[in-house]
């Protein structure tokens with residue numbers, strides 16, 4: 386039986402009553418048998434697949450949708466990222482796109498009735514040399530033209546915002562300034578995944594975990610359906626939202642991508658009293674830091690220097706990371722690393738995503754999310770749903786098509802996305 | 807840390823090397839269509855399995871070398887034939903070396 390409309394509301398009253406009666410909460414989404422046909426099959430239950438399914442149902446009334454994942458909801462990058470959300474990119478196309486996502490994130494908790502803990506605490510990208518300072522001025526101007534709050538600030542202003550940072554001139558990489566982006570911040574990534582899954586489920590979307598796609602049927606240049614470990618499904622539209630595994634899934638449909646998969650690692654420390662209420666990124670030192678509400682410091686870096694599908698953490702990473710973090714914040718030397726992990730990133734040559742149609746009709750891409758795709762979940766889902774529903778590529782993603790590599794129209798975002806995800 | 811078999815220096819830590827790319831054949835610039843050229847520039851097989859790659863031994867013999875690596879486990883093994891140097895130095899690996907892993911993508 387299908388439930389339609391809004392899921393069970395979470396409210397203070399509900400919390401009190403369930404607390405007193407010990408009644409179980411209903412599962413946030415249901416299990417189903419796999420049906421023989423769907424209007425749309427979405428491969429990958431990360432934020433991109435789930436958001437696409439949610440907006441298909443919510444904005445376009447397309448509800449006969451299956452989201453299939455070989456693992457579990459949020460088991461890919463969407464549950465492994467460091468949850469930075471921002472829109473201070475370098476190209477106008479990029480800025481417009483990510484800004485729409487920030488806007489959607491701002492009202493997402495209300496839309497999904499799920500607390501996604503979006504904290505717009507401000508985002509700082511440090512410049513340690515003239516080259517980066519120049520790129521930051523450039524970014525600030527592009528951002529302002531697109532109506533995004535973004536400015537270059539001085540070391541004194543940085544010291545005020547980030548009390549523990551070493552802004553003195555006698556360090557190895559003195560800080561010359563920073564790009565300051567007040568609306569940037571962090572979000573609770575699991576909550577976003579679960580919120581989308583729950584809201585999509587309530588609208589009739591089926592979420593199938595432990596269902597791996599092992600084949601994609603194409604006839605006369607049209608997609609016919611997918612073969613999964615739980616059976617065959619036919620569908621006129623198949624959307625590839627598999628990020629780090631995107632090449633493998635596309636290859637099943639005979640579409641080769643300009644993507645290589647790199648591991649990206651991150652780590653958190655033991656929790657300490659909250660002292661850092663901004664996100665700080667240093668491209669030169671290959672490191673970024675934020676603090677969670679629980680007090681853990683979250684550290685990230687750039688990807689491992691060679692492609693791999695291995696999701697193991699490495700000692701080299703932790704050593705290098707610790708060295709760089711201490712150059713920025715010498716006073717946290719006594720903190721211990723609590724855990725470290727890795728996820729897979731689908732890197733493109735221009736650090737921009739690949740979205741839209743392919744040479745195989747009905748086989749659509751929402752991939753190439755590299756190290757920066759979590760923040761794009763809402764806007765990508767919204768745009769992909771519109772593409773499926775109308776058959777036309779929305780303006781906001783037009784620049785990110787696969788054909789740009791043929792036509793030489795790359796959207797170079799390396800300067801804004803290589804380290805600061 | 808895994809190790810890479812350098813034909814000149816033996817087994818060395820991966821941190822001594824720079825990953826250059828998948829081995830691929832450069833099309834003839836005089837006859838290649840734009841599609842072939844772009845495919846050569848950008849497309850990756852990106853297999854999850856054995857892959858023939860070009861690496862640069864920057865902290866060793868400073869040669870471009872060919873090596874076979876399993877991209878899931880990071881096991882490595884030497885390849886039978888060394889890549890042609892001139893081509894590899896251009897940044898993209900050995901000619902015609904796709905053969906050993908040609909079927910691992912499907």
Ligand SMILES: Cc1cc2nc3c(=O)[nH]c(=O)nc-3n(C[C@H](O)[C@H](O)[C@H](O)COP(=O)(O)OP(=O)(O)OC[C@H]3O[C@@H](n4cnc5c(N)ncnc54)[C@H](O)[C@@H]3O)c2cc1C
Pocket residue numbers: 428429430431432433434453454455456457458459460461462463464465466467468469470596597598599626627628629630634649650651685726727728729730751754755756757758759760761806
């Ligand atoms: C350590 C780290 C830090 C990051 N930090 C940030 C950040 O701060 N900000 C930001 O915006 N981004 C960040 N990212 C990037 C971000 O996590 C990803 O770009 C984003 O989560 C991709 O979402 P997705 O839904 O496209 O893919 P994923 O969440 O990776 O989901 C893909 C899903 O596809 C499934 N799948 C794969 N193959 C198959 C198959 N054959 N059949 C069925 N299912 C399949 C997988 O099981 C997986 O669940 C970070 C990534 C990492 C690893």
Ligand SMILES: [Zn+2]
Pocket residue numbers: 812813814815816863866867868869
């Ligand atoms: Zn050597």
